[in-house]
Amino acid sequence: MRLNLTILFGIFLLKTSAQSTYAPLNDEYSHLIERYEIKSGSLLNLHSNIKPVRRKDLIKLSTDLEKDTKIKLSKVDSFNLSYLQNDSWEWLDDEKLTQSNSTRKFLKYFFKKKSDFYNVQNKDIDFHINPIFQLAFGNDNLVESQPTTNTRGIEIRGTINKKLGFYSMFSENQIVYPEYVRQYGRFYSANPYEGFTKITNSDSTKFATDFFSARGYITFQALKSIQIQFGHDKNFIGSGIRSLILSDFSAPYLHLKVTTQIGRFQYVNIFAQMLNKQIPLAVDGTEQMPPKYFSLHHLSLNISKNFNVGLFETVVFGKRPIGFDINYLNPIIFLRFVEGNLGSVDNSIVGADFKYNFKRHFSLYGQLVLDEFNLEHFKRNKWWATKYSTQIGGRYIDMLGIKNLDFQVEYNVVRPYTYSHFSSFSNYVNYNLPLAHPLGANFRETLLVLRYQPIRKLFLNLTSMSAKHGEDFDNLNWGGNILRNYMIARPREYGNEIGQGRLAKIHHLSFGASYMLKHNLFIDFKFQNRNIQYSDEVDATKSKIFSFGIRLNSAQRQLLL
Template identity: 70%
Template sequence: MSILFFLFLISKSGLKAQSNFTPLNEDYSNLIERYEIKSGSLSSLHTNIKPVRRKDLVKLTTELESDEKANLSKTDLFNLAYLQNDSWEWLENEKLPQSDSKKPLWTHLFRKKSDFYSTQNKDIDFHVSPIFQFTFAQDNLAKETPYTNTRGIEVRGTLNKKLGFYSMLTENQIVYPEYIREYGRAYNANPYEGFTKIPNADSSKYLADFFSARGYITFQAIKSVQIQFGHDKNFIGSGIRSMILSDFSAPYLHLKVTTNVGRFQYMNLFAQMINKQIPLAADGTEQLPPKYFSLHHLSVNIGRNLNIGIFESIIFGKRQVGFDINYLNPVIFLRFAEGHLGSVDNSIAGLNFKYNFKRHFSLYGQFVLDEFNVKYFKQDGWWAKKYAAQIGGRYIDVFGIKNLDFQTEYNLVRPYMYSHNSTYSNYVNYNLPLAHPLGANFTELLLIGRYQPTKRLFLNFTTMLTQQGKDSNIINWGGDILRNYNFARPFDYGNEIGQGRTINTKFYQFGASYMIAHNLFADLKVQNRNINLSGDADDKKNMIFSVGLRWNTSQRQFLF
């Protein structure tokens, strides 16, 4: 049914030019947030929904260049030119020459700074870029030397100015640092990736060998409605974390409908995810069963500075007919549809906000509610008082120092949040949390400083302090969202954040990146991670040094 609906929309597609999306990574997101703050006014991007369209980002950056009140530094102008050159197909004719390479290779290669090969005419806009990353590390806790070896290709463009397309393919071999291996063993999955081949996962020969692919098409159904269909990820929020939907889990098949009307943006997301908690047959021939996800998010700009969004989502599975078409309605209240069906699906709702002011500051936050019953919600420590909250802020050009930015963020998640009594309905895709990497039953403080002293040098320092209550093999204290919340729960009342065996994590990271050429970076990173588990006499101290080179790809962030 959803496929028929999708094909109908294609047949009715209008004549508007199509735009695919910017990369979804922390570095790109920080630049977008910084320059929206510098603009002094919330833009039509609605940056709480990421990734954003390349077309919209180029519009923001070109308008900002002519804004005298923005007080842009030479480094800012370099960054704006970088963002524009990365999406040069949306530049006006007079700005196009800035994206040209000074030394094309064999006439047709590297004609543009951002593309290995590109061509553009009235019928097609086509871009091809290689992907490469090699990182070498030292980890005092790992028996084997960690490294990353990634090779791939990225293709994007438009056909007849009506249909946009994107595809990314990579082949990867990674030996992770020890703490990431431990996370992978606990969740039986590797962060961000989904399927991997892991021979001898419990030995020193740990190697994640996997092929990664993402791809989608986009088109404009009518002037105000854009459609995306394919395998990719999404992120909701302006913070480092998202309590609503993050990019931490594996890519998933989805249909996304985004409607922009004036100050309003309405996003509908319909997705098929993977329930890896259902065991395969002994011979491994059975297909992993799907689970389904539907989300509505309404965002509105109030005045020049305040954005407020509300959302609802539902995750479900084990239907004889697959995706329940009752949840395809883009405007209905999903909780009503769920109740009307007599279902026990997992419904989550909440809100997010962002307030930018004085061209230097931004406050943002989220509140997510997983369960609400007036009769019990006021009871002290009721187990189903499940909610998550976030509050954060950014200060750019700190104390007048150009391109020195500071960000702080506090997150908390109640016990049993995101979990369910069915593996088809927990807030999980391919065994990985759809929101925060830590799952539930924790508090977290993040402090990040970013400094760009010269055009091509990027420095950052990150501090993460967390306290989480860990489950035992017997008792479910509400931290592991893969577990059935009715299984081995010790009591119904008196539950509090951090219950169980307390684990305190202190994570410090210094990183430096130098842009050698467009999207070609040399990276240096130092990480110190200390774990204190109640009952243990000594802390577990982890020191990791890494150096690497990457081209047309971002650094993997394992901040947990």
């Protein structure tokens, strides 16, 4: 009898109380959350290093900021806070609720609220429905078939009897990616952020993708301090542009998330079922893609109102006759102990993260991930299994006294073979895409981001990425491709360095401008200049990509690869 996450969900059904669904998980939203947490001068409002955050908590952060007389908010800040509040207006008190009303209703029933196409709210149900739309056209100098995006969909969220929250999103997409993204998709046999996709013309220059995207979950408050989420969705752990612990780069996955928050402590358990795309399916299509599983514990502590530290552990495993191994269900045991007792056949990873906000203008953050570490071998000459990754970053908001000019810098380092495993059921991968950093392993990366909002509805963004990534060549495994078995074709035991193998130097510069025509309706312009130079080639491959588009209730995809 297979024990899956649907059965596990039933174990946690308890008496519920008022709850909240989650705010959108994207770069634009995350930046606003981090910015206003810094301005608040306190980390006690929400543990923002675990994303997405609850809409209820985000409303509390924004309304508390407006009430704080010590904070000087610009007109742009006031606009942004109103935007966040209007986007989750169901959690506003009666005094502020009227601000979310629309002045242009349609047929009395539509657009009653600025953020909703249609909504119903009474004592039994709170219901919101919105269309999703994105249309974009571009130009890539490397290919004949130019980048395009055509997305149509719908988003639904709400609560039933103020007890059970629900969220559902589905969209139909046709996308022609820029050439560098197509190359990434060919290499990994998967497209960033997505699950199953159809390549409609894979042998030509078009390489168009056609896919159906969907997410859906329910939430409920099991106890005063415990919230539970169950469904298909994504998570992001960290305060940076990248996460070396858990990012949203792979496909959505079925999971049960239990969040316990007591005072300054937050404890998160994630039990997930993902997919192993590396196992070949039957030619006649009679086999299903085999599952792999994931269990994570993350403990977050606000040591002071400005300093937060987190500890995490996770294990990835598969090939169990009962499905999810019940040994990993214990939410308060050390997973490495359990994994060792089972014979050390799974992939156990541990680490820590931190964030320090100060002077209402600055933030320092970082992560440390230990995949495998042996002190005796560490003292010797760069053992192959000294596998770890580190991140350090910082933010400076209202830089040099210029209102709404924000700067961010981030440095990421990942040793060769980190996140990989001898079994495809245990590597740190879901649906062939890394669960952490898009580059996998064996690289150094520097990111610089400058964001400026000169007027209320105009958003400017300048991003620079520079990376040195060691790729495999001559059929040898130099530790950059985390899908590969680290026991096969590894060239040496010691002397392994970051960037070994075929060194790729990547420089990616992008400029974006977005203007909000009305709530969540944007027009976008973007220019990207990407160069990649290989150590064994004289000339660099140079990409120049322009794009222009319009989107409604949809976020731009971050494609820094």
